[in-house]
Amino acid sequence: MVPMPVNKPLEASRILAVDDSPDNLLLLETVLDSDAYDLVCVESGAEALSLVTQAPPDLILLDIMMPMMNGYEVTQHIRQDHSLPYIPILLITAHGHTSLAEGLDAGADDFIRKPFDIDELQARIRSLLRMKQAMDAQRAMIRQRDDFVARLTHDLRTPLVAANRMLQLCREEIFGEMADDAKQAIADTMQNNKQLLSMVNTLLEVYRHEAGQKDLTLAKFNLCDMTSTVVKELHPLAIEKALNFVFKNEQEHNTSHFEQFQIQGDAMELRRVITNLIGNAIKFTDKGTVEIDLQPEKDLSQLSVPEFFSAQPDKHSDVGWLVLTVADTGIGIAPEDQAEIFKWFRQGKQRRSGSGLGLHLACRIVEMHGGFIQLSSTPNQGSTFRLYLPNKGIHPSH
Numbered sequence: 422m423v424p425m426p427v428n429k430p431l432e433a434s435r436i437l438a439v440d441d442s443p444d445n446l447l448l449l450e451t452v453l454d455s456d457a458y459d460l461v462c463v464e465s466g467a468e469a470l471s472l473v474t475q476a477p478p479d480l481i482l483l484d485i486m487m488p489m490m491n492g493y494e495v496t497q498h499i500r501q502d503h504s505l506p507y508i509p510i511l512l513i514t515a516h517g518h519t520s521l522a523e524g525l526d527a528g529a530d531d532f533i534r535k536p537f538d539i540d541e542l543q544a545r546i547r548s549l550l551r552m553k554q555a556m557d558a559q560r561a562m563i564r565q566r567d568d569f570v571a572r573l574t575h576d577l578r579t580p581l582v583a584a585n586r587m588l589q590l591c592r593e594e595i596f597g598e599m600a601d602d603a604k605q606a607i608a609d610t611m612q613n614n615k616q617l618l619s620m621v622n623t624l625l626e627v628y629r630h631e632a633g634q635k636d637l638t639l640a641k642f643n644l645c646d647m648t649s650t651v652v653k654e655l656h657p658l659a660i661e662k663a664l665n666f667v668f669k670n671e672q673e674h675n676t677s678h679f680e681q682f683q684i685q686g687d688a689m690e691l692r693r694v695i696t697n698l699i700g701n702a703i704k705f706t707d708k709g710t711v712e713i714d715l716q717p718e719k720d721l722s723q724l725s726v727p728e729f730f731s732a733q734p735d736k737h738s739d740v741g742w743l744v745l746t747v748a749d750t751g752i753g754i755a756p757e758d759q760a761e762i763f764k765w766f767r768q769g770k771q772r773r774s775g776s777g778l779g780l781h782l783a784c785r786i787v788e789m790h791g792g793f794i795q796l797s798s799t800p801n802q803g804s805t806f807r808l809y810l811p812n813k814g815i816h817p818s819h
Contacts, residue, residue: 440484466490500528509549645682702749709750
């Protein structure tokens with residue numbers, strides 16, 4: 422007789438039950454007495470939060486009415502801790518719809534009323550665990566994809582640099598004389614390779630930021646001075662298009678007002694942002710003006726700010742702000758595209774649009790500095806980007 426194969430047992434799902442009544446916990450232990458579940462019981466919200474931080478469970482069964490810290494408060498604490506993985510929360514309550522609505526608003530996923538039906542409780546638990554498994558699998562797939570693209574992006578840099586070096590040697594006739602047409606073809610190829618390398622570098626930086634692997638190198642510097650340097654570097658591009666290219670703060674370099682533009686941040690990263698904003702303004706403006714202005718702002722309380730920023734407790738502090746404005750008279754951005762323009766790989770519909778990474782990366786960098794970018798634009802009339810940064814210290818938001 423051939424022996425039947427033995428299936429490898431699945432790992433038990435870790436469930437945390439939170440209730441101040443030992444009798445209720447004993448009932449849950451009886452109902453969920455199965456090899457499929459690894460049940461841990463605690464009698465207070467504080468104990469639950471401590472365990473969740475140490476070893477996040479796969480599911481939380483949470484009583485609402487508890488002393489000291491009720492179920493709503495426990496749910497809010499868990500949802501506000503972004504270091505935790507996603508954990509489904511099933512509220513167990515004897516109250517009506519008002520309390521249930523409050524719990525769902527706090528971040529709970531489902532609820533069941535006392536006294537509960539055992540079959541219904543088990544079905545809801547299975548449903549939430551399936552949702553948890555599906556979300557974990559999706560996140561794992563995204564991490565694998567991001568890791569693959571990041572590695573691929575990194576590996577592409579070396580052959581691109583090597584190819585351009587070899588082309589440069591050919592252009593310098595190291596291997597023999599070349600016709601002028603061949604030199605021009607090589608020059609065009611090198612330029613294309615440089616653009617591709619720039620895209621690869623930007624993509625790599627985006628993945629570093631998204632993966633949380635990018636740390637800021639903080640130092641004090643003058644934002645006005647940095648902007649002036651970028652303006653000088655990009656000025657030849659504006660001259661080629663006969664644009665009126667204006668930096669309104671240029672005359673302030675030799676005045677006492679120059680010191681008001683001191684800032685603390687990552688100079689290299691913020692320079693990348695400023696170069697992107699001004700470079701885009703020149704790129705998408707065929708005639709007219711590109712104007713850059715930098716001004717201090719004491720209070721942003723009257724400003725419509727992004728949702729993530731409005732939640733920051735220090736947004737109306739006495740820190741003060743610097744506002745860099747880049748305005749152009751270019752082709753503008755359609756209203757339906759303006760809300761999407763900072764998203765990952767979101768390209769514009771113009772033929773000159775790039776990879777869709779530059780503005781996304783700029784937005785991420787500015788958010789890491791505790792600031793944000795706003796856009797206003799009218800098609801065929803121009804666009805205005807405003808960069809808001811705290812001008813003393815740094816308040817990382819992500």
